[in-house]
Structure formats: C-alpha cells, structure tokens
Amino acid sequence: MIESITPALGKEKGTPLYTQLYRYIREAIEAGKLPSGSKLPAIRALSQHLGISKNTVEAAYGQLVAEGYVESKERGGYLIQPLDELWNPLPVQYVEMNNKCGEASEVMNSINRKDRRESSFLPYEFRYGDIAFDRFPYDIWKSCLTQSVNDAAAAAPYGILGYGDRLGHLGLREELCDYVYQSRGAVCSPDQIFIGAGTQYTVSLLLQTLGLRQAEFAMEEPGYNGVRSVLAGLDCRITSIPIEADGIHVTALEQSTAKVAYVTPSHQFPLGMVMSIEKRQRLLKWASASDALILEDDYDSEFRYGSRPVPSLKALDYDDRVIYLGTLSKSFLPGARLSYVIVPRRLVPVMTERMANYSCSVSPMIQQAVWLFIKQGHYGRHIRRMRRVYQARYRALTDAVSSTMGERVRIVGDSSGMHILLRVPGRDAMELVALAEQAGCLVYPAAKHWSNPDAEAREFVMLGFGGMQEDMLREGVRKLSMAWFAR
Amino acid sequence: MIESITPALGKEKGTPLYTQLYRYIREAIEAGKLPSGSKLPAIRALSQHLGISKNTVEAAYGQLVAEGYVESKERGGYLIQPLDELWNPLPVQYVEMNNKCGEASEVMNSINRKDRRESSFLPYEFRYGDIAFDRFPYDIWKSCLTQSVNDAAAAAPYGILGYGDRLGHLGLREELCDYVYQSRGAVCSPDQIFIGAGTQYTVSLLLQTLGLRQAEFAMEEPGYNGVRSVLAGLDCRITSIPIEADGIHVTALEQSTAKVAYVTPSHQFPLGMVMSIEKRQRLLKWASASDALILEDDYDSEFRYGSRPVPSLKALDYDDRVIYLGTLSKSFLPGARLSYVIVPRRLVPVMTERMANYSCSVSPMIQQAVWLFIKQGHYGRHIRRMRRVYQARYRALTDAVSSTMGERVRIVGDSSGMHILLRVPGRDAMELVALAEQAGCLVYPAAKHWSNPDAEAREFVMLGFGGMQEDMLREGVRKLSMAWFAR
Numbered sequence: 001m002i003e004s005i006t007p008a009l010g011k012e013k014g015t016p017l018y019t020q021l022y023r024y025i026r027e028a029i030e031a032g033k034l035p036s037g038s039k040l041p042a043i044r045a046l047s048q049h050l051g052i053s054k055n056t057v058e059a060a061y062g063q064l065v066a067e068g069y070v071e072s073k074e075r076g077g078y079l080i081q082p083l084d085e086l087w088n089p090l091p092v093q094y095v096e097m098n099n100k101c102g103e104a105s106e107v108m109n110s111i112n113r114k115d116r117r118e119s120s121f122l123p124y125e126f127r128y129g130d131i132a133f134d135r136f137p138y139d140i141w142k143s144c145l146t147q148s149v150n151d152a153a154a155a156a157p158y159g160i161l162g163y164g165d166r167l168g169h170l171g172l173r174e175e176l177c178d179y180v181y182q183s184r185g186a187v188c189s190p191d192q193i194f195i196g197a198g199t200q201y202t203v204s205l206l207l208q209t210l211g212l213r214q215a216e217f218a219m220e221e222p223g224y225n226g227v228r229s230v231l232a233g234l235d236c237r238i239t240s241i242p243i244e245a246d247g248i249h250v251t252a253l254e255q256s257t258a259k260v261a262y263v264t265p266s267h268q269f270p271l272g273m274v275m276s277i278e279k280r281q282r283l284l285k286w287a288s289a290s291d292a293l294i295l296e297d298d299y300d301s302e303f304r305y306g307s308r309p310v311p312s313l314k315a316l317d318y319d320d321r322v323i324y325l326g327t328l329s330k331s332f333l334p335g336a337r338l339s340y341v342i343v344p345r346r347l348v349p350v351m352t353e354r355m356a357n358y359s360c361s362v363s364p365m366i367q368q369a370v371w372l373f374i375k376q377g378h379y380g381r382h383i384r385r386m387r388r389v390y391q392a393r394y395r396a397l398t399d400a401v402s403s404t405m406g407e408r409v410r411i412v413g414d415s416s417g418m419h420i421l422l423r424v425p426g427r428d429a430m431e432l433v434a435l436a437e438q439a440g441c442l443v444y445p446a447a448k449h450w451s452n453p454d455a456e457a458r459e460f461v462m463l464g465f466g467g468m469q470e471d472m473l474r475e476g477v478r479k480l481s482m483a484w485f486a487r
Numbered sequence: 488m489i490e491s492i493t494p495a496l497g498k499e500k501g502t503p504l505y506t507q508l509y510r511y512i513r514e515a516i517e518a519g520k521l522p523s524g525s526k527l528p529a530i531r532a533l534s535q536h537l538g539i540s541k542n543t544v545e546a547a548y549g550q551l552v553a554e555g556y557v558e559s560k561e562r563g564g565y566l567i568q569p570l571d572e573l574w575n576p577l578p579v580q581y582v583e584m585n586n587k588c589g590e591a592s593e594v595m596n597s598i599n600r601k602d603r604r605e606s607s608f609l610p611y612e613f614r615y616g617d618i619a620f621d622r623f624p625y626d627i628w629k630s631c632l633t634q635s636v637n638d639a640a641a642a643a644p645y646g647i648l649g650y651g652d653r654l655g656h657l658g659l660r661e662e663l664c665d666y667v668y669q670s671r672g673a674v675c676s677p678d679q680i681f682i683g684a685g686t687q688y689t690v691s692l693l694l695q696t697l698g699l700r701q702a703e704f705a706m707e708e709p710g711y712n713g714v715r716s717v718l719a720g721l722d723c724r725i726t727s728i729p730i731e732a733d734g735i736h737v738t739a740l741e742q743s744t745a746k747v748a749y750v751t752p753s754h755q756f757p758l759g760m761v762m763s764i765e766k767r768q769r770l771l772k773w774a775s776a777s778d779a780l781i782l783e784d785d786y787d788s789e790f791r792y793g794s795r796p797v798p799s800l801k802a803l804d805y806d807d808r809v810i811y812l813g814t815l816s817k818s819f820l821p822g823a824r825l826s827y828v829i830v831p832r833r834l835v836p837v838m839t840e841r842m843a844n845y846s847c848s849v850s851p852m853i854q855q856a857v858w859l860f861i862k863q864g865h866y867g868r869h870i871r872r873m874r875r876v877y878q879a880r881y882r883a884l885t886d887a888v889s890s891t892m893g894e895r896v897r898i899v900g901d902s903s904g905m906h907i908l909l910r911v912p913g914r915d916a917m918e919l920v921a922l923a924e925q926a927g928c929l930v931y932p933a934a935k936h937w938s939n940p941d942a943e944a945r946e947f948v949m950l951g952f953g954g955m956q957e958d959m960l961r962e963g964v965r966k967l968s969m970a971w972f973a974r
Contacts, residue, residue, distance in 0.1 A: 129650055131648075133648055133649070141636065142636045142637070142640070145632055145633070145852075146632070149632060160822055161623065161821070161822040162618075162821045163616055163822070197684040198846050201688060204691055207721070211720075213722060225844065226845075226846070229695075229841075233695030233698075329650075334648070334649045334650045335650070335851045336850055338850075354716075357716035358716065358717075359685050359687060361684035361824060361848055362850075363684075363822055363824045363849075363853050364822045364824075
C-alpha cells in the first residue's frame with residue numbers, strides 16, 4: 001500500500017480536479033514512481049489527505065482502471081498493474097487533429113456535401129473510424145516495423161521486400177487462425193485465409209475469385225455502405241432486407257432469391273444490435289436450404305462492454321457456408337490497411353486456383369511487422385487494454401447524452417464497438433449535422449447506410465467515440481445539446 | 488589519382504579475378520578508403536602492378552561503372568563517385584533465396600502446376616518480379632519508415648495511423664505529379680491521381696469507380712495476364728488484338744468495337760518492343776474517333792538501356808483520353824505494394840465522387856515513408872543507380888545467351904526492363920521449363936500471357952534478371968544451355 005501521494009492540485013485552471021489527480025497518478029506510474037504490484041491509497045484516506053471529495057478520488061481511480069493502469073480488486077483496493085515492456089504512452093493531450101481524410105476536402109465537399117467526414121478540422125470530432133490513437137503503443141509498433149526491415153535487409157531471403165505470398169504472410173495467417181479460434185470460436189486453417197488491403201478490397205476480390213458477382217446479394221437495410229458501394233460498383237444485384245430488434249429479418253431473407261447474404265451479426269452496422277442465437281441458427285439453416293453463402297462482417301467484435309462476448313456465426317458454421325470477414329482496422333490500426341477473409345473449406349481449391357493470378361495487396365513489410373506484434377503477445381494485451389479504454393469512453397458518451405439531452409434523444413446501439421447512433425425524433429439529421437458543425441462538432445447523418453432512406457432514417461445521427469477522450473466527449477455532447485436544443 | 492591498390496587476388500577459389508578485384512575496390516570505396524572525387528589507377532598501370540590482364544581490370548572497372556560507384560570520363564579515367572548519404576549497401580553476396588511466393592506452394596502447385604513461380608527454391612531463379620534486392624538502400628528506407636511513425640506518434644495529427652486520404656497521401660501525389668512530368672513528359676495535377684495497392688487493385692477500382700466494367704476491352708495478344716485476370720474475374724468482355732513488330736495492331740483495334748484499350752507502349756509485356764511514335768498517334772486518334780479510353784500501363788519504363796527514354800502516351804494525350812497506370816513495384820520495391828493511376832481531367836469529378844465511398848488501400852504509413860524517400864531525393868538517385876545495375880545485368884544475360892546458345896535461340900525484347908523472352912524454335916516451353924528445373928534453374932513458360940496460345944506461343948520462355956547478379960546470370964545461362972542443348 002502506498003501511504004499517500006501529494007499532487008499539487010488546482011494549478012491547471014479549467015481542468016477538473018479528478019482529471020488532474022488521474023494524470024498525476026498515471027504519470028507517476030509511467031515514470032516508475034508508483035511501482036506495479038503496490039496499491040493506491042484508500043479512497044477515503046486520500047480524499048481526507050488532499051481535502052477533496054471522495055467522488056473526485058473515485059473518478060480518478062475509475063479512469064485509471066478503465067485504461068488498465070490499475071486493477072480494482074474486490075474489497076482489496078486498487079492494484080497498480082505492470083506496464084508492458086516498451087509500453088510508452090504519449091503524454092496526456094487532447095486529440096486536437098486527426099486523420100487527414102480532409103486533404104482532398106475541397107473537391108470532395110463540392111461533390112459529396114452530405115458526407116461530413118471530409119470536412120476540415122473541428123474541435124469536437126466524433127469521427128467514425130478513429131481509434132484511440134492517444135493510447136496506441138507506438139514504440140512497440142515502431143520496433144516491430146524496424147525489426148521486419150532489419151530481418152529483410154540482414155541477408156537473403158528478401159521475402160518481405162517482394163510481392164510476398166499471394167494469400168498473405170503465412171505466419172500471420174497462422175496467428176490469425178489461433179486468434180479467431182480463441183476469441184471468436186471459429187476453427188480454420190491458414191489455407192482458408194487470405195489477407196487483403198481493407199474489407200472493401202477483400203470483398204471485391206471475393207467477387208472475382210469465387211465468381212460471386214453473378215449471384216443475388218442480400219444486404220441489411222440499413223447496412224454498411226462501404227460494402228454496398230463495392231457491390232453496386234460491380235453491378236451486382238442487391239436485395240435489401242429489413243433489420244428487426246434482434247438482427248436481419250430472416251423471414252424476408254427466406255422469401256428472397258438471394259444466394260449470398262452480407263450480415264454484421266456481432267454488432268449490426270450501423271444500428272448496433274447483436275443478432276440473437278435463434279436468428280443465427282435460422283440464418284445458417286437458410287444458407288443450407290438455399291445452397292447459399294453468408295458473408296459475416298465481424299469488424300469490431302473485440303469490443304463488447306459489460307456483456308459476455310458473442311461467438312461468431314462462423315463458430316456455428318456446421319455446413320461450411322460462412323465467409324468470415326475480419327479486420328485489424330478497429331482492433332489495431334486503420335492505417336495498417338489489413339483485413340482478412342476465412343473462406344469455407346470447400347471453396348479453398350477454387351480460391352487458391354484463382355488467387356494464383358493475383359498479388360497480395362498488403363505490403364509484406366506491414367504484414368511481417370503485424371505478425372511480430374501479434375506473435376510477441378502485444379496484440380492480445382493491446383485489445384484488453386483498449387477494451388477498457390473504449391468502455392470508459394462509451395460510458396462517458398452515453399452518460400453525457402442521457403444527462404444532457406434526456407428524453408429528447410434515443411441512444412441506439414448495444415454497449416459495444418466504437419460508435420453509437422442518436423435518434424432525434426422529428427428532426428432532420430442534415431439540419432442537426434449542420435448545427436453541430438456550427439458549434440464545432442463533427443457528427444454524421446446515418447442515412448447513407450440506408451439504400452432507400454425514409455423519414456425515420458433521416459432522424460439518425462452517427463457519433464464515433466473511439467478517438468476522443470472522456471473530457472472531450474462530455475464537452476462535445478454539451479456543445480451538441482446546446483446547438484440542437486437550446487432554443 | 489590513386490597511385491595503386493594492392494588486393495590479395497587469387498585467395499577466393501572459384502571466383503573470377505575480375506570479381507575479386509571489383510569487390511576489393513567496391514569495399515574500399517564503401518569503407519571510405521578510396522575517397523570520392525579521386526581517380527582509380529589507370530588500367531594498364533594496375534594490370535602491370537598486379538600481374539593480371541588488362542581485360543580483367545577493365546571488367547572490374549566496368550562493373551563498378553555499371554553499379555554507379557565509378558564514373559568513366561572520356562579520356563579522363565575512372566572517377567570515384569560520392570556515396571549517397573546513409574547509403575549502406577549489403578556485403579556482396581548472392582541472392583540465395585528470394586521472395587516467399589512459395590509459402591503456399593503445395594496447394595498452389597497442385598492446382599496451378601504450369602506456373603513455376605510458386606515452386607520451391609532453386610539455385611538459379613530467373614524470377615520475374617524480383618528487383619535487385621541486394622542493391623536496395625535499406626538504411627535509408629528504414630529511416631524513412633521510422634521517421635514516419637515517429638512523426639505520427641510525436642503528437643496529433645495522427646493522420647498516417649488512420650485510413651488516410653481516400654485518393655492517397657497528398658504530398659506523395661504531388662511528388663508523383665512532378666515525377667511523371669520530369670521523367671515521362673505527362674502533365675497532371677494531384678487531384679487526377681489516386682493511389683492503390685498494386686496495378687491489379689487500381690484496375691479493379693477503375694472498373695468500379697468509372698463504370699468501365701460494361702465497356703468492351705481490347706487487350707494486347709500476348710498481354711499481361713495479371714490485368715486480363717482482373718477483367719475476366721469481373722466478367723468484362725475482352726477482345727484480343729495481335730501485336731506487331733512495333734506494338735499493338737492498330738488496324739485490328741480500329742475494326743473492333745472496343746471502348747477501352749489496355750496497352751504497354753513503353754515496353755510491351757511480355758514481348759518487350761517499344762510502340763512506335765506513328766502507332767501512338769494512331770492509337771490516340773482511334774480513341775478520339777471512337778470516344779474510347781486508353782489504359783497505358785507504364786510498369787517499368789524507368790529502365791531503358793542504351794537508347795533515349797520514350798515519352799509516355801499520356802504525354803501526347805491531347806484529347807484527354809489516356810488513363811496512366813504507374814507503379815513503384817519495379818522502380819522501388821514490390822513489397823511497398825504501391826501503384827497509382829492518373830485519370831483524364833474530365834473524369835476527375837466522377838472519380839472523386841465515387842471514391843468518396845472507398846478507403847485507400849495502401850497503408851498511410853507506407854505512403855508517408857515513400858513520400859519522405861522521394862522528397863529527400865533518394866528515389867531519383869535510386870533509379871539512376873538501378874538503371875546502371877540492370878543494364879549490366881541485362882548485358883551479362885544477353886551476352887551469355889548469345890555466346891552459349893548462339894543460333895539455337897532468339898532473344899526477344901528491347902534493351903530495357905527486367906525480363907527477356909527466349910524463343911526456342913521447335914521446342915515446347917513446358918519441356919524447357921522442366922529441363923531447367925532439373926538443372927536448378929527457374930524460368931517460366933510465357934504462354935499464359937496469351938489468351939489463346941498457339942504453337943508459336945509455346946516456344947517462348949521468360950527470364951527475369953532483376954534479382955540476379957551477373958555471375959549468377961552467366962552461370963545460370965550455362966546450366967540452361969547444357970540442360971536444353973547438350974545431347
């Protein structure tokens with residue numbers, strides 16, 4: 001037990017006391033001043049010592065727990081956790097800018113004004129697709145990248161400098177097999193996997209190599225427009241199937257003539273619900289009975305807060321009909337541009353034959369570095385840590401929305417992933433997005449994920465929270481609330 | 488003038504004297520013992536000093552010139568060139584293994600036995616697609632990669648860790664504009680460029696974003712089967728147009744109903760000829776008259792030996808009809824998986840609008856590092872150096888083929904690029920490839936690049952030479968000659 005600590009609180013004007021306390025302890029842990037294995041002072045003792053409320057201490061400790069610095073033991077106080085080797089977080093700072101989608105913004109905006117993702121910098125960007133860049137282990141990643149180029153340069157073979165394995169780095173495919181088995185319950189072998197530069201690319205390649213382009217596709221309505229764009233761009237026939245409270249409307253699917261269904265069972269995109277077990281089984285039965293295939297997009301299943309993890313559809317795939325789409329864009333880095341596909345065993349021969357004419361689209365240097373990152377155990381630790389970070393952000397966001405906006409909005413989404421929807425009855429999302437922008441907030445109209453948006457679809461606003469720290473989330477929600485409802 | 492040098496020649500059994508001398512001097516230059524700006528001893532003087540023939544000294548000097556260590560001045564002797572900053576070549580060694588295309592080899596081979604690219608290691612691999620990995624500036628590249636991650640980690644913005652600009656890194660697109668203007672005579676602006684993970688992907692994306700899939704395509708016969716596979720995989724209609732001595736048969740093209748022509752004007756793939764200026768102009772006229780588009784694949788135009796560079800078709804594109812396909816796979820690293828497309832100005836609005844629904848497929852970390860590599864001048868220097876390296880390899884290969892195989896084969900290909908074809912009249916390439924493999928040599932049947940290979944097509948064997956040093960090329964040719972003709 002650390003007897004006490006004595007930060008000079010109150011010096012930073014405008015920063016809440018609990019944030020100052022949290023930062024002080026965090027920096028002390030990072031600097032090794034508070035060693036791992038020791039316990040933080042008891043809440044009551046520290047609040048008396050510093051002359052601040054117990055709530056303040058509790059909030060600071062809660063943040064440290066959420067971020068993995070400290071573990072809360074039942075009746076045992078708060079235990080400081082070991083820092084990962086090489087783990088060297090950035091100094092605390094707000095994410096003041098973010099990814100440069102905006103670089104081509106003038107042209108983009110003039111054409112695609114409704115998609116605010118491309119707009120210029122705003123102070124509060126609820127950007128969908130941002131991860132917690134402020135918590136990313138840069139030093140470890142850098143050492144993996146350097147090591148991979150060193151390995152390649154040290155001597156022949158020069159494997160990772162060339163085109164690389166057509167299906168993707170073999171070691172990485174092996175690690176991905178282990179990973180999906182352990183975390184998603186799906187059993188597969190490396191020859192069932194191919195790696196590609198993002199889900200849009202892997203879907204496009206599936207259409208080419210498996211000859212799926214001719215098939216009729218069922219898409220969730222609403223559903224991920226990134227994949228719908230790929231299907232539409234390749235002139236696929238698409239049938240939209242409505243979403244119910246527990247996922248895709250299987251009866252409607254059964255009545256269609258679709259031969260491939262694209263679904264997001266773990267976290268419906270964008271509505272956020274988990275597909276029920278009953279529905280999963282009906283879906284698999286439909287595929288068997290109709291000689292159909294299922295594309296399961298499992299884009300952010302790593303991040304579920306407060307409920308047990310849901311196994312993947314692929315884990316239940318008794319009849320070898322599920323094509324599993326995985327990605328490292330949420331669980332690791334979008335900038336790795338690394339997704340992967342697990343094809344049913346019976347499709348391995350045709351896939352392998354057709355892939356013999358395609359080069360892999362992900363740099364083997366990146367693949368090698370990611371492989372090192374996973375193999376050395378950093379990926380598992382990173383996900384565990386990020387789960388707590390995102391959980392804290394999720395709670396900060398939804399608590400702030402509830403307390404600030406109350407009954408005027410409905411939060412749509414399960415406690416998982418890195419985005420929520422807000423439904424604002426009677427208001428048009430385009431107007432809300434414009435008001436938000438004037439108040440310095442970036443949020444999105446969700447209607448583009450409907451193939452045929454109705455009035456209800458236009459009431460949905462999308463907020464990403466992965467890239468924003470709690471303070472910013474709370475402050476951003478306050479701005480939104482004032483912009484939308486202060487009349 | 489360096490008065491003399493005194494290597495201990497003859498110690499390395501089985502290595503030619505000129506190679507030993509060349510290595511000695513090269514290492515001395517790299518170690519700074521022979522400073523830049525000074526001159527090597529005169530050929531006659533050194534041959535007398537060492538008691539070796541003038542030819543031997545000349546051959547060693549020639550190799551140093553080819554690799555850029557030394558410049559031959561007219562009547563002024565051999566001047567040692569400055570080493571690039573950070574340039575740290577590997578110790579001389581043979582490329583004993585190479586890219587791990589073979590990792591999935593068992594499966595691949597069982598299905599696609601005719602494509603020997605996937606086979607296991609052989610001592611002499613004339614692998615198409617290999618660059619001179621032994622001459623790649625690893626230290627510079629590593630520092631660019633590290634710098635890019637450092638830049639991202641140092642503070643927000645976290646641009647290159649996210650999805651990045653949909654069209655590709657803006658700075659890199661600007662550098663590519665400058666590059667194609669200076670080296671290929673084509674004028675464009677960054678908004679006309681998009682970056683993608685390899686030419687197969689960029690072509691696939693073009694089909695999606697420009698709605699080209701519906702059009703009828705003209706492909707060269709023979710022509711690059713990597714692109715033909717993409718078109719076929721997406722059910723495009725393809726018309727094959729024969730190749731004449733100076734490029735595609737424009738009259739046959741004019742008589743077709745094609746609306747898009749895929750051509751390789753700078754270095755026809757795989758036959759190697761340069762398209763004549765007259766034919767280029769007819770091709771452009773055809774496009775105007777037929778309201779058609781031209782896809783110009785300029786995959787290895789950087790490497791022309793002994794003749795002046797040929798401007799790109801895009802440089803002559805008065806009517807805004809050429810889509811230019813560039814790549815860094817040959818001129819830099821295949822492992823970067825970085826290609827780019829320049830679209831005609833009039834297609835910028837539709838491309839930009841459609842691209843708003845696609846993420847860029849190349850890791851922004853790689854893009855940032857490549858941008859640094861180009862911006863700091865390394866790319867230009869690297870290409871100049873590699874041109875000399877490949878020229879020396881090209882000459883070693885073709886000289887060896889001429890002197891060893893004589894009239895029994897015909898070398899097909901202009902003096903450029905990183906591959907040649909050998910035509911062996913009356914022999915079947917599959918048999919030649921099998922004999923070569925037994926003798927430890929990897930070469931390829933070229934027939935897969937014909938959509939409909941006739942008997943003539945089956946006489947062509949393809950040899951890549953980019954990844955093999957001269958000694959290996961000569962020795963490999965000797966093995967091939969014995970395997971094919973020693974009866």
